[in-house]
Amino acid sequence: MDDIKHVIIGTAGHIDHGKSSLVEALTGTNPDRLEEEKRRGITIDLGFAFLNLDGIRFGFVDVPGHEKFVRNMLAGVGGIDLVLFVVAADESIKPQTREHFDICRLLGVSRGIVAVTKSDKVSADVLDTVRLEIEDFVRNSFLEGAPIVPVSVLRGTGIEVLKQELLRSANAVPLRDETQHLRLPIDRAFAMKGFGTVVTGTLVAGVLNVGQEIQLYPTRKRARVRGLHSGGKQIERAVAGQRTAANLAGIDSSEMKRGMVLATPGIYEPSSRIDAIVTLLPSIRALKNRARVHMHQGTAEAVAELAFLDRNEELAAGQTSFVQLKIDKPVLVLPGDRFILRQLSPVATIGGGRVLDARPARHRRGDSGVKSFLEILERGNREETLFAFAEASFRGLTFPEIVSRTGWIKNDVQATAKKLAHSKRLRIIGDGATSDFTIVSVAAFAELLTTIRKAVDNFHAANPLLPGIPKQELHGRAGNPRAELFEAALDDLLKSKAIVISGDLVQRAGRQIALSPEEARAKELIEQEFATAGLTVPSFAVVLAKLPVESGRAQKILQILLREKVLIKVADDLVFHKLAVTKLRERLAQYRKERGPRLPIGAFKELTGVSRKYAIPLLEYLDREHLTRRFGDERVIL
Numbered sequence: 189m190d191d192i193k194h195v196i197i198g199t200a201g202h203i204d205h206g207k208s209s210l211v212e213a214l215t216g217t218n219p220d221r222l223e224e225e226k227r228r229g230i231t232i233d234l235g236f237a238f239l240n241l242d243g244i245r246f247g248f249v250d251v252p253g254h255e256k257f258v259r260n261m262l263a264g265v266g267g268i269d270l271v272l273f274v275v276a277a278d279e280s281i282k283p284q285t286r287e288h289f290d291i292c293r294l295l296g297v298s299r300g301i302v303a304v305t306k307s308d309k310v311s312a313d314v315l316d317t318v319r320l321e322i323e324d325f326v327r328n329s330f331l332e333g334a335p336i337v338p339v340s341v342l343r344g345t346g347i348e349v350l351k352q353e354l355l356r357s358a359n360a361v362p363l364r365d366e367t368q369h370l371r372l373p374i375d376r377a378f379a380m381k382g383f384g385t386v387v388t389g390t391l392v393a394g395v396l397n398v399g400q401e402i403q404l405y406p407t408r409k410r411a412r413v414r415g416l417h418s419g420g421k422q423i424e425r426a427v428a429g430q431r432t433a434a435n436l437a438g439i440d441s442s443e444m445k446r447g448m449v450l451a452t453p454g455i456y457e458p459s460s461r462i463d464a465i466v467t468l469l470p471s472i473r474a475l476k477n478r479a480r481v482h483m484h485q486g487t488a489e490a491v492a493e494l495a496f497l498d499r500n501e502e503l504a505a506g507q508t509s510f511v512q513l514k515i516d517k518p519v520l521v522l523p524g525d526r527f528i529l530r531q532l533s534p535v536a537t538i539g540g541g542r543v544l545d546a547r548p549a550r551h552r553r554g555d556s557g558v559k560s561f562l563e564i565l566e567r568g569n570r571e572e573t574l575f576a577f578a579e580a581s582f583r584g585l586t587f588p589e590i591v592s593r594t595g596w597i598k599n600d601v602q603a604t605a606k607k608l609a610h611s612k613r614l615r616i617i618g619d620g621a622t623s624d625f626t627i628v629s630v631a632a633f634a635e636l637l638t639t640i641r642k643a644v645d646n647f648h649a650a651n652p653l654l655p656g657i658p659k660q661e662l663h664g665r666a667g668n669p670r671a672e673l674f675e676a677a678l679d680d681l682l683k684s685k686a687i688v689i690s691g692d693l694v695q696r697a698g699r700q701i702a703l704s705p706e707e708a709r710a711k712e713l714i715e716q717e718f719a720t721a722g723l724t725v726p727s728f729a730v731v732l733a734k735l736p737v738e739s740g741r742a743q744k745i746l747q748i749l750l751r752e753k754v755l756i757k758v759a760d761d762l763v764f765h766k767l768a769v770t771k772l773r774e775r776l777a778q779y780r781k782e783r784g785p786r787l788p789i790g791a792f793k794e795l796t797g798v799s800r801k802y803a804i805p806l807l808e809y810l811d812r813e814h815l816t817r818r819f820g821d822e823r824v825i826l
């Protein structure tokens with residue numbers, strides 16, 4: 189089962205040229221499933237059929253040729269590997285032959301086969317002419333040199349040759365990468381009796397397993413896969429490149445419709461603004477800046493307003509431009525996704541493009557940085573892309589942000605980040621071998637270091653008597669960088685001995701609190717005053733009055749003495765010299781030795797010679813220090 193290769197083939201071509209008949213001749217299944225289609229003899233919406241051939245399972249997506257249903261055609265052609273390009277021998281190239289061909293080119297379809305249908309209706313000469321016309325038509329395109337196979341469903345001729353050509357082309361289709369994140373653009377959603385909610389679509393990336401959780405975009409609703417089918421067969425696992433019907437639990441069919449995307453949960457963000465590179469078809473009217481157009485991507489359609497990023501007024505036919513699209517509703521797109529643009533009225537395909545940045549900022553007009561940034565994204569080199577994203581985001585990018593921005597899987601994110609770290613272009617903060625890290629460009633990180641150093645210096649300059657700046661304040665003054673970046677930057681500065689951190693305070697390394705001569709003298713005076721006072725200390729206000737500096741500074745000097753632990757604060761406005769406290773401890777120890785642990789307040793007052801006003805806060809201080817414990821009205825010396 190697993191060595192079967194899945195290949196999706198889409199039909200394309202003008203109305204009535206025999207697409208559905210050909211699919212039926214190839215697969216035995218009539219893809220026109222709607223009653224109205226059968227009645228009118230035309231295809232209206234997408235039809236599906238399957239064919240097993242030599243280890244290849246073909247999923248056919250049959251599209252309508254009618255010009256009114258091109259939007260349905262667009263919903264089907266998004267996920268195809270190969271196009272079966274149908275031209276009727278009796279009509280040759282017609283308007284939707286051209287339009288479908290343009291769409292395939294703009295979507296980057298890279299291979300296909302041309303079937304010249306209804307060959308029974310024309311002579312051999314006409315058939316030759318049609319072949320020449322087709323060769324001419326596809327020159328310089330992905331279909332140049334593709335097989336051109338005349339077929340007749342009526343006579344059954346050419347069908348076997350066509351199958352062989354399909355097989356040859358299918359063998360050349362590269363295997364889809366199953367390791368990518370899951371994406372399944374929904375082309376149908378309905379309720380099925382006995383099953384509940386069912387959605388179908390082409391699994392364009394990743395795998396889908398029975399039992400797994402999925403997320404629906406853009407609504408972000410989550411659901412569980414109850415069962416899977418492909419081509420009418422029950423399966424346990426669908427892989428990229430497979431037509432898939434998923435039966436979902438935990439969601440109502442009314443909450444789903446064509447255009448939504450089923451994806452890996454929790455990693456993506458839908459967006460209603462994207463940057464892209466857009467090309468207009470030749471021979472259409474030029475587009476004005478701010479023009480509104482239909483946008484078709486995957487199975488979704490929306491209305492988008494275009495803002496040119498590298499020109500001012502208009503984009504002429506045949507030209508290519510970087511564009512920001514403002515979309516009338518959020519869509520889930522990733523860089524590299526192709527889309528089609530159609531004129532609002534009269535509706536016609538006018539061009540297409542490729543998503544470069546799915547989560548861009550709003551740009552200022554004429555911002556030259558935007559163009560060079562998008563040029564890098566357009567080149568599509570992983571390292572350059574990640575570096576450009578990192579450079580553009582001063583705050584750094586977390587692993588989940590990188591994934592939602594790029595759609596890359598873990599291994600690719602890790603490997604790319606590692607290479608860039610190795611070449612010293614970015615820093616990995618955290619563990620680069622996990623999903624828990626942040627990247628920041630080396631330049632942005634260096635700038636953060638500078639900002640922090642400056643903030644510390646500025647703080648010292650403004651607060652000469654304070655030892656350092658509290659971390660949280662520094663964080664704010666450094667522009668609120670991400671916590672992990674801030675910590676990493678502090679770590680760097682610590683290691684390079686630019687700063688010192690004590691407790692919560694950050695200070696410049698080697699910094700001494702510089703006191704002026706008066707301040708130094710004041711400091712001495714304060715210390716002396718308290719040293720001589722012992723336990724009968726003066727109030728600070730009394731000390732202040734004697735000092736040669738004004739009270740604000742005196743307060744700061746007091747703080748310095750407290751920090752240096754020369755003075756000890758026992759209560760508000762009650763400060764002792766450390767020697768007095770040491771002496772008190774000694775006396776208590778002596779007392780305990782001589783008279784036992786019990787210490788009535790009276791005895792304490794006698795022992796220390798302090799008044800009641802000081803005795804109580806002092807005892808409470810001793811309690812806090814676990815030198816004494818309160819026991820009724822007394823203290824116990826511990």
Ligand SMILES: Nc1nc2c(ncn2[C@@H]2O[C@H](COP(=O)(O)OP(=O)(O)OP(=O)(O)O)[C@@H](O)[C@H]2O)c(=O)[nH]1
Nearest residue numbers: 203204205206207208209230231253306340341342
């Ligand atoms: N004579 C002849 N008629 C054919 C052949 N193939 C298809 N037809 C007829 O052409 C008509 C249109 O065929 P379809 O297969 O419905 O054409 P289609 O391209 O799917 O049409 P749309 O889906 O509406 O764009 C039908 O009446 C077919 O019977 C053929 O090989 N020979």
Ligand SMILES: [Mg+2]
Nearest residue numbers: 207208230231
């Ligand atoms: Mg049809």
